[in-house]
Amino acid sequence: MAPNDSAETNGEATGTVVGRRKAARYIVPVAVAGVAAATIGLVPALASSGDPELPKITAQELIEKIAASDEEQLSGTVKVSTDLGIPSLGGLADSFAQGATGTDKGNGASSAAPEAKLMELASGTHTLRVAADGPDKQRLSILGEASEYSIVHNGDDVWAYDSKSNEAYHAQAEQSDRAAGKAKEHKAPGGVPATPKELAEEALAAAGDTTSVTVDGTAQVAGRDAYQLLIKPKQSGSTIGSIRVAVDAENGVPLKFTLSPSSGGKAAIDAGFTKVDFDKPDASSFAFTPPKGAKVTEAEELQAEAEKNAKADKVPEDLAALEDFKGLNVIGEGWNAVAVIDTPGGEGLAGLPTEGSGSGDVPEGAMQFLDALGDKVTGDFGSGTVFKTRLVNALVTDDGKVYVGAVTKDALVKAANTAK
The missing domain is CATH 3.30.310 (TATA-Binding Protein)
Known part of the structure; x- marks a missing residue:
């Protein structure tokens, strides 16, 4: 293991690079119950295959390396493990989503709508396939035992498809978000962080002068050499013990994100690539046509139904x-x-x-x-x-x-x- 500089930084150093210190350090729930789902994190820690020898780097330099990373193309497999100490949300995901939108199956809700499916990632272990080709093309697939759920963003369109129910969901991508450059953050379709990079950006944006940021050794993730950035609160009273981010030594892309609670035990959120490729994904990755016989629901229909139910005091x-x-x-x-x-x-x-x-x-x-x-x-x-x-x-x-x-x-x- 290379003797990396374990340089502690304060909020001023971090803020000059990330520039989003006002980002929320918590997510407010809908009807309180949403606190569990709101802490969705993706991809679990992977077994290290050795600690590579790498040149020394300070925490400030590593943060700058993350911020300067311009990789816009990637594909790979991600494993998600979330343990918030709550029962599985699988059976309640639809209920929470319907309660928030005012819809149910009898009122035209779609099992393919992201609000319902992505909530399932709040507990358990999941395998994902991800792909990105610039700000206008992303794909996220959740692999089940005998089914697959996919969200595909391609230009002006966002499609979601649940193979288990053979239902599809269609929405128009937000033109204003893309014009403002927000899509360059490579958020997964549906607005949920889908890669360690997104999770790391959220953590660094929240860092302030109450935060210790150091370089804590090296690791190898998905066959790539990486530095380990360690983020810890200086204050007592937080449920967060530490956040560890494995950063690709070559291109600065976070490859793994692990959030450990202050109470100890296994990680609460553990996200990392098992396979990753930074070449341009095949264009077919972002092509989608609803299969024959699939029920297609338009986002506008769900919105209209929700407004109708609200007016009816439902x-x-x-x-x-x-x-x-x-x-x-x-x-x-x-x-x-x-x-x-x-x-x-x-x-x-x-x-x-x-x-x-x-x-x-x-x-x-x-x-x-x-x-x-x-x-x-x-x-x-x-x-x-x-x-x-x-x-x-x-x-x-x-x-x-x-x-x-x-x-x-x-x-x-x-x-x-x-x-x-």
Whole structure:
């Protein structure tokens, strides 16, 4: 192993390269339950086949190498492992997606819609195939035992296809995003980070002066030599123990991303290539035509159906408003930042309508899921329930406030007490 410089940086050094320090360090959930799915990460750690000897490099230089990487073409196989300490979301994914959009199978929802399928990546282990050819062509396929789910972005079109149900979903790519250069981040179709590069960019964008960034040795991933960048919070109270990113020594592309919780044990998010090729993918990778007999649903149809249901009070306006939080009040900074949200009607979880109640469409299964995760707590703020995962926790108070962040239960209670 080469004796790499383990140079610690502060937020100023990191921010000069990444320039996105205001990126969220947590993701606010829809109806609280979304905290689990929102921490989707892709691709597990791969067994190292030896630590290569590489020239010395500082943390700052390695961050600059990531930022300067201009690889726009790649293909490969990625393995995803996510362990947030929650039950599998497979059976509830459709329910959460339908609750958020106001649709169900009887109202024209498609099993191929990304909102439902990508949520399944929030737990378990998955094998993916990925390909990219510039900002306008990407493909992500989730491989099942006897089925495959694919999302294909090619120019103005985004297609998704579920071979198990023989259903397809079609949407128009956002012209404004491509014009603004956002597609150059190589986000997978559907908006979910699909490669270690995307996950690494999110982590570096969130780094500030509360963060230690060092080079911690070398590794070999998918047959390629890599440096290991280690990102750790300096503060106590975070559920995140460390983030390790294996960076291709030649081209600066992150090859593996591993997020370990402060509580110990196996990684919460472990993402890495098993195979990777930086040559131009074949054009056929981005061609898609719905198979004969496939049911095709247009995104515009789902949107129209959701708006129709909202007007019919199937999705209350205050619940629908949870989809777009703006001007959040944030307590604390860095890794200990906690967002404060007012729940609809100020009634806490008790005020959320459930199926069969006559006032809303939050699935009963989702509510049972929440109840199973909860711990009752009290403090100067009053009383409430903490919903815990290994990564993102949320405190819902009885007077209708939600405190959410990648912090421990004690840190949430402290934040709630501080707010009072």
